[in-house]
Amino acid sequence: MTNKKRQLAPKYNPTEVEAGRYKFWLDGKYFEATGDKNKEPFSIVIPPPNVTGRLHLGHAWDTTMQDTISRMKRMQGYDVLWLPGMDHAGIATQSVVENKLREQGKTRYDLGRDKFIDTVWDWKEEYANHIREQWGKLGLGLDYSKERFTMDEKLSDAVQEVFVKLYEKGLIYRGEYIINWDPVTKTALSDIEVIHEEINGHFYHMRYPIKDSEEVIEIATTRPETMLGDTAIAVHPEDERYQHLIGEKVVLPIVGREIEIVADDYVDMEFGSGAVKITPAHDPNDFEIGNRHNLERVLVMHEDGTMNGNAGKYEGMDRFECRKAIVKDLQTLGVLIKIEDHLHQVGHSERSGAVVEPYLSTQWFVNMQPLADRAVELQKGEDKVNFVPERFEQTYLNWMENIHDWVISRQLWWGHRIPAWYHKETNEVYVGKEAPEDIENWRQDEDVLDTWFSSALWPFSTMGWPDEESEDFKRYFPTDVLVTGYDIIFFWVARMIFQSLEFTEEKPFEDVLIHGLIRASDGRKMSKSLGNGVDPMDVIEKYGADSLRYFLLTGSTPGQDLRFYWERVESVWNFANKIWNASRFVLMNMEDFKYEDIDLSGELTLPDKWILTRLNETIQNVTQNTDKYEFGEAGRALYNFIWDDYCDWYIEMAKIPLNSDNEAAKQTTRSVLAHVLDQIMRMLHPYMPFITEEIWQQLPHEGESITVAAWPTYNEEYHDEVASKEMKQLVDIIKSIRNIRAEVDTPMSREIPIMIKAKNDTVQITLDKNRSYLERFCNPSELTIATEVRAPEDAMTAIVTGAEIFLPLEGLIDFEKEIARLEKELKKWESEVELVTKKLSNEGFVNNAPEKVVEAERQKQIEYTDKHEKVKQRLEELKK
């Protein structure tokens, strides 16, 4: 037992480190919200991923941030609930499953509604398992005892509750309007599900003959096939060119229908000919005009985008085929005047990519204005939702302030079926959570709700709402922070806010942390079609989850996109390996040192005091920045502290007492080494959970798991500014000596004498006290430290604050070169002195700048003047 040396493998192997660790955490139930009333609750709900497939890097990024926040909060003593779950993702999932069926030569209609839905559930179960497995690989501290799915019974109940309540309030209505129609998936889409892309199209100019007249009227369109559904021509009421034609009839070419010329304010006199064809069934503006003028609505297409019976001889043609045919026919008839190239925005379905058809259809809508007003009002007050970064609040508000009604019915099978029934005879509409009693006389609406209708309720439906007395709802709602990408602010964030306000009277979360998109290394979006996607699981396999996580967390600033680089993940691996090896060193020197043996009350060395001070600074930095969601800054502070301070300096210096015979000194050094490493592991844990748990378990520690260890706090007792200054001086001197040696190319292994002329006794005592470090780092054959040192002729010189350093290097110095080097240095100090003097003689500066800044400049002046003087003296000596 006594001589048991703790060991780590010589190389960091993430696969080994991570294996079994997640299970250990789950078995320990460390991620489960305790409900402990002595603790403050802290809650986050995961943005539920679609059950359509595997998680991508964007998910990994998004969830890692949440994990980092919740792990820190848990360690800080909060009762943390991070609630997992998934989204049924109606249109996306249904499409995927339908594609699968298609491979078997089947359609959903072959199976029928019930069978099809069963098939989708099977799919869901399979993919939910994939997703959980991936969450595990990422190390996410989720409370699976509270996992939810948007189509769970209880969550479905919440959906119905909301639908019925909104209906009763008149905030949901059904009606026939122009909506965005996707002819491929054959469903209505909301405005934000339509992606506008710039397309090189054509502008077709046509000339319609006025009835009983020689006159013609010129109109233009980008969609000539819709002329089959034209029921009017509109001109501006004040347009002098057309005054005499208002009320006249036009004979629609090909169709032969007579349509009227109407006057409407909507028409822009400046644009085109100032006359517009009106197709109320295929254009939202035309629909409005049609309403104002009581125009007939002629739908000319089927739901799949082919032309219907109203299209006459074009019936059965695809809409784009029809376009070509019509253009040809119009040309033949001489109606078509010209075709111009025209760059314009064309809407495409977010899911299928199909060109969206504005289409007359009966759908359910949410009347958004009252809901949006409330959400906007919230942001005007004190208790608003905090967007991080702030600028996204404006994006959100712009949308809310220009809100349009929301089409919520979808012509799909997979989703929450609309709780509306129509009487078979009277056509009466019944809306309610329960089906009507004489069900045989009613038929339920075939449609389901937009997926986002249920997602909008996620922060409270998952907590037990509409049961407002549910424990979870009372304790964990509203949640503390929501983390998501800027691409779904409208889809989700906005809708959660207004639904939450409407139904719970509270905002759903305090903060919204918005991040960007993951891009490929060339800056393009990662996408299946480009084949440039990177599977997070591949990254984990190669470099480990910790490396991936740290890369994601520190790779960009909040709200900014992030490019994926394998090289950078690799360099994080290097960092992890460094941590691994530093820990390995510490463990090799621990003997049977235990956690209780950590004792910082012994005599602390200069490096001890310094590293503890730096630890304090790092604790403050990391805590504050993580709280601000500045993971990049926090990560950098940790990186520098671990690599530069702890590894490069402290460990190297600790080797002296560790290799000595002084048992007391050894124990103190072990204490500091162990304590600082323990604190490092804790701070790093939310960033790199696996490696830190592994090392922490090997280190002298107390407690079962680092996941529930206390978060480090600033310790005033070990904050020593004086020691920090001394250490800085020591480091300066060591670096200068290394620098000179590098210049004359003498390896550190070669012993040479070193003479240090201290400026005063204080410096000399400090250096004398710490000469063991100078000896270890500079390897001199002889080390002289005194206030009176005569510089040998054949020495190279370095001037540092408070000291002059001479290295007698007989035969190694080229005097000409040395003089040139010093002259260069002299010039440097000269200009520094000049600059700082100029600044200090500037009254504006001295009077306006903060005292701290001015004082710093004064110190610099003294220092630089001294250095300048010393270099000058040395030069004169050499030149003699």
Next chain:
RNA sequence: GGUUUCGUAGCUCAGCUGGGAGAGCGCCACCUCGACAAGGUGGAAGUCGGGGGUUCGAGCCCCUCCGAGACCACCA
């Protein structure tokens, strides 16, 4: 048309409420020193997109121009 982000070392990016520019990778030289060569030590490298302004002082604030991107928007 409106809103918005970005332009800093060869590459990718930091730079906190203005106080004299940093990291990673890459590059050059040297080093097997008992944690780590995936490492150590030293080094080269930037007119902070251009111009103007505010200020004692600007990478940071304001204006303007150039360049790249994102989002929103019913102009037929």
